[in-house]
Amino acid sequence: MGKKRVTSFDVAKRAGVSRSVVSAVLNDTPGIGVGAETREAVLEAIRELNYHVDAGARSMKTGRSMTLAAYGDTRHPLFTRLLEGMQRECELSGYHILLCSPRHKGNANGRAELLELYHQRKIDGIVTLDHTSYGDQEWASRIGDAGIPYVSVEGYAEVSGVYSVLADxxxxxxxxxxxxxxxxxxxxxxxxxxxxxxxxxxxxxxxxxxxxxxxxxxxxxxxxxxxxxxxxxxxxxxxxxxxxxxxxxxxxxxxxxxxxxxxxxxxxxxxxxxxxxxxxxxxxxxxxxxxxxxxxxxxxxxxIPYVSMGEEAVRCLHTQMNGGMGAGQAEKIWLPAVLRPGESA
Known part of the structure; x- marks a missing residue:
């Protein structure tokens, strides 16, 4: 028999508070004031009971999976550097990254699977690392029709209506x-x-x-x-x-x-x-x-600052998820390159 899962009810009972107070502590819920002593009691109960938030329950409540998809060739060093930047920014917002990669060169099914993941509420947005000539109109239309927060890194430079992070x-x-x-x-x-x-x-x-x-x-x-x-x-x-x-x-x-x-x-x-x-x-x-x-x-x-481009792509996704880009904000974000002096010049 597996050990019974600890719930927020158990935490509330141990701390001597209501479940709404536990929720307010866990989610920093605005409008619900929790005193320092009460907050510490809740946190102590969480530690003692080794309580972990039920991600599925939180997702149903908030409509967020707290996961972003990163699509690209995992064998490519540039994708690794992009992921480094995405991870840095995701850590600041409590997000996780789901790696997705085409099964073989030229396979478009991987992108179709991204759409399914979004509709199943397993991801909240998508970042793809594309070659600089990429500009698939069908993919852009499917993303737009579904209303999916999306950023292409290096792609769609000359296509309007798609958010891109690009190198100057x-x-x-x-x-x-x-x-x-x-x-x-x-x-x-x-x-x-x-x-x-x-x-x-x-x-x-x-x-x-x-x-x-x-x-x-x-x-x-x-x-x-x-x-x-x-x-x-x-x-x-x-x-x-x-x-x-x-x-x-x-x-x-x-x-x-x-x-x-x-x-x-x-x-x-x-x-x-x-x-x-x-x-x-x-x-x-x-x-x-x-x-x-x-x-x-x-x-x-x-x-070319792929780490910074990964950070910027995640910020752009969050902006879209929180209501879209405001007036005057460009859908193309251009980042400057970084000089690395060496001995060859």
């Missing part, structure tokens, strides 16, 4: 270029921009913003922009580095859009006998793999 990629490039050509660095030719692409980034808004920010910065500084496009993991880095060598006695500094391309670039430089940070200065505009920690010499980069 234009600002990240400007920050990187200003650091590359900061005061005190050797006089060099204008910076070269290496745009590494894969299936999702051939020409999405993030890459366009970065590219436009680079060309705009060069124009503002009287420099000729040079953009080199390379396919991920098949980039011809040797040829790229040779172009830098041909740019003059001093190699032009190189800005790469992703740090995930840096290992291949470092290997190519080593084969050519080039010293990173001395013969050629390199920087990344998006620290996708936290290359500043993993590379030698350490990589100078601009880090």
């Amino acid at each position: 990629y234009s600002g990240s490039v400007e920050t990187a270029l200003n650091y590359l050509l900061r005061e005190g660095t050797p006089q060099q030719p204008g910076p070269v921009y290496a745009e590494v692409y894969h299936e999702h980034s051939a020409d999405n808004w993030a890459e366009r913003n970065r590219r436009d920010a680079y060309t705009g910065w060069c124009s503002a500084h009287g420099m000729e922009p040079v953009v080199i496009r390379l396919e991920e993991h098949h980039g011809a880095w040797t040829e790229c580095l040779q172009r830098l060598a041909d740019s003059g006695p001093q190699h032009a500094p190189l800005l790469v859009n992703w740090s995930s391309a840096i290992p291949d670039l470092y290997r190519a430089a080593h084969k050519l006998g080039l010293r990173i940070g001395e013969d050629v200065r390199i920087m990344a505009a998006d620290d996708t793999i936290q290359g500043h920690r993993l590379s030698l010499p350490s990589l100078s980069c601009v880090e």
